[in-house]
Amino acid sequence: MAQKSKAIVINEKDNVATAIVPLKTGATVSLAAQGRSEKIKLLSTIPMGHKFALAAIPKGMDVIKYGEAIGQTTAPIAKGEHVHVHNVVSHRGRKEGA
Amino acid sequence: MEFMGYRRANGKVGVRNHVLVIPSVVCSQGAAEAITRNVKGSVYLPNVFGCAQVGADREQTKRSLAGFGTNPNIYAVLVVGNGCENLSAKEMAEAIQPSGKRVEYIEIQEVGGTKKTISKGRKIVKEMLADAAKVERQPIPVSELILGTECGGSDYTSGLGSNPSVGAASDLLVEAGGTVILSETTELIGAEHLLARRARTPEIGKQVLDLIKWWETEAIKTGQDIRGANPAPGNIEGGITTLEEKSLGCIYKGGTKTLEEVVKYAFPPTKKGLILMDTPGHDIDQLTAMMAGGSQIAVFTTGRGTPTGSPIGPVIKISANAETCKKMKDNIDINVSTVVQGKESVKEAGKRIFDEIVAVASGKLSKAEKLGQRDFCIFKIGLNF
Numbered sequence: 001m002a003q004k005s006k007a008i009v010i011n012e013k014d015n016v017a018t019a020i021v022p023l024k025t026g027a028t029v030s031l032a033a034q035g036r037s038e039k040i041k042l043l044s045t046i047p048m049g050h051k052f053a054l055a056a057i058p059k060g061m062d063v064i065k066y067g068e069a070i071g072q073t074t075a076p077i078a079k080g081e082h083v084h085v086h087n088v089v090s091h092r093g094r095k096e097g098a
Numbered sequence: 099m100e101f102m103g104y105r106r107a108n109g110k111v112g113v114r115n116h117v118l119v120i121p122s123v124v125c126s127q128g129a130a131e132a133i134t135r136n137v138k139g140s141v142y143l144p145n146v147f148g149c150a151q152v153g154a155d156r157e158q159t160k161r162s163l164a165g166f167g168t169n170p171n172i173y174a175v176l177v178v179g180n181g182c183e184n185l186s187a188k189e190m191a192e193a194i195q196p197s198g199k200r201v202e203y204i205e206i207q208e209v210g211g212t213k214k215t216i217s218k219g220r221k222i223v224k225e226m227l228a229d230a231a232k233v234e235r236q237p238i239p240v241s242e243l244i245l246g247t248e249c250g251g252s253d254y255t256s257g258l259g260s261n262p263s264v265g266a267a268s269d270l271l272v273e274a275g276g277t278v279i280l281s282e283t284t285e286l287i288g289a290e291h292l293l294a295r296r297a298r299t300p301e302i303g304k305q306v307l308d309l310i311k312w313w314e315t316e317a318i319k320t321g322q323d324i325r326g327a328n329p330a331p332g333n334i335e336g337g338i339t340t341l342e343e344k345s346l347g348c349i350y351k352g353g354t355k356t357l358e359e360v361v362k363y364a365f366p367p368t369k370k371g372l373i374l375m376d377t378p379g380h381d382i383d384q385l386t387a388m389m390a391g392g393s394q395i396a397v398f399t400t401g402r403g404t405p406t407g408s409p410i411g412p413v414i415k416i417s418a419n420a421e422t423c424k425k426m427k428d429n430i431d432i433n434v435s436t437v438v439q440g441k442e443s444v445k446e447a448g449k450r451i452f453d454e455i456v457a458v459a460s461g462k463l464s465k466a467e468k469l470g471q472r473d474f475c476i477f478k479i480g481l482n483f
Contacts, residue, residue, distance in 0.1 A: 051339065
């Protein structure tokens with residue numbers, strides 16, 4: 001299973017990919033090895049292990065990884081943008097309740 | 099399949115043959131440490147509790163300490179008390195006695211000071227060690243193994259590589275008739291529905307959901323936000339955004355088999371197969387609970403690296419982060435970064451981990467053991483008075 005991709009999509013339902021090497025703004029990432037024929041242009045620098053959006057995600061929508069919701073967006077996220085604590089909030093364990 | 103282990107009087111099987119010194123109270127911890135110092139084959143527990151505790155909190159401390167004493171990795175036990183604590187050395191020794199192994203106790207006040215206690219304790223421990231040396235390893239079916247699973251210092255490679263690989267190893271052990279403990283309940287939040295779906299009965303499934311609800315409610319009651327502690331700052335830096343993301347990566351460790359039982363903190367499983375033990379996500383609270391519940395060996399996945407080890411059993415460290423494997427090579431036993439890089443399948447890495455579990459169970463030292471890493475910490479659930 002040779003893999004040249006610099007990012008991984010774990011489940012086909014996911015709307016984010018995980019960078020397995022550090023990626024720079026403006027770089028184009030090919031997800032050919034993931035059974036997808038997509039190329040995504042990055043709008044942010046993505047540190048290794050961090051996530052970027054595979055498609056635009058409106059504010060208040062679920063972020064999907066492992067095929068499950070991992071949280072909700074707090075701002076609209078563009079395709080190729082960094083997805084992390086600055087624009088995603090957990091549904092769970094919050095003092096104000098889910 | 100078999101490994102080479104120590105069959106005990108009560109039929110249980112150990113992968114190590116230690117003599118354990120348990121301080122029943124924090125006051126005798128110094129003496130217990132001194133008794134085992136430079137005495138090869140003996141270990142002590144750095145217990146900081148054992149006095150001024152009541153109710154369920156006292157019971158949890160007692161059960162955890164006694165669980166270490168009864169663990170089949172231990173050949174014999176010396177309990178050292180001070181004399182006036184409310185968890186007495188005698189009570190502790192009596193709790194370990196049913197396991198059928200030799201258990202002695204001494205108290206600093208009764209013996210007459212620390213120096214005499216150390217010399218008397220060393221004499222007893224050396225006698226026990228001489229007897230322990232006569233016991234030999236014998237072929238034992240792997241179905242006797244109770245594997246503790248744990249993750250700590252997680253990053254994105256944990257959910258992508260090391261946890262799924264450990265899950266494949268867990269499946270192999272369950273298929274061979276063994277037992278796998280999944281724990282750290284707080285790190286199941288957001289993924290509990292997936293585990294509940296795999297429960298043997300609807301009642302067991304409901305227990306899973308109730309546990310999660312309890313933890314979440316407790317967190318909210320404190321007026322605090324569980325997110326302040328979990329994911330930890332290092333997790334976030336490593337790319338994990340939310341608790342759900344961490345949890346979904348975390349439950350891979352348990353593999354894909356049916357969930358047979360839910361047990362409380364530091365209680366022994368009564369079934370074989372996949373077991374959920376209710377523990378906090380705190381690495382050492384959790385490791386202590388699994389060892390007290392009878393786990394002889396544990397696997398511990400890490401992304402950012404962690405030195406964790408147990409005083410009484412091997413803890414095999416597994417990482418899928420290539421940089422961590424290089425940077426912390428004295429701590430990491432198995433490198434599965436190959437999975438994240440697409441060079442090895444999860445199944446192949448799982449087989450590699452399973453083979454290492456068998457080798458370490460048979461006597462090969464884990465890196466944490468070589469380093470003398472002996473972490474011990476009981477989950478405190480009440481006030482000291």
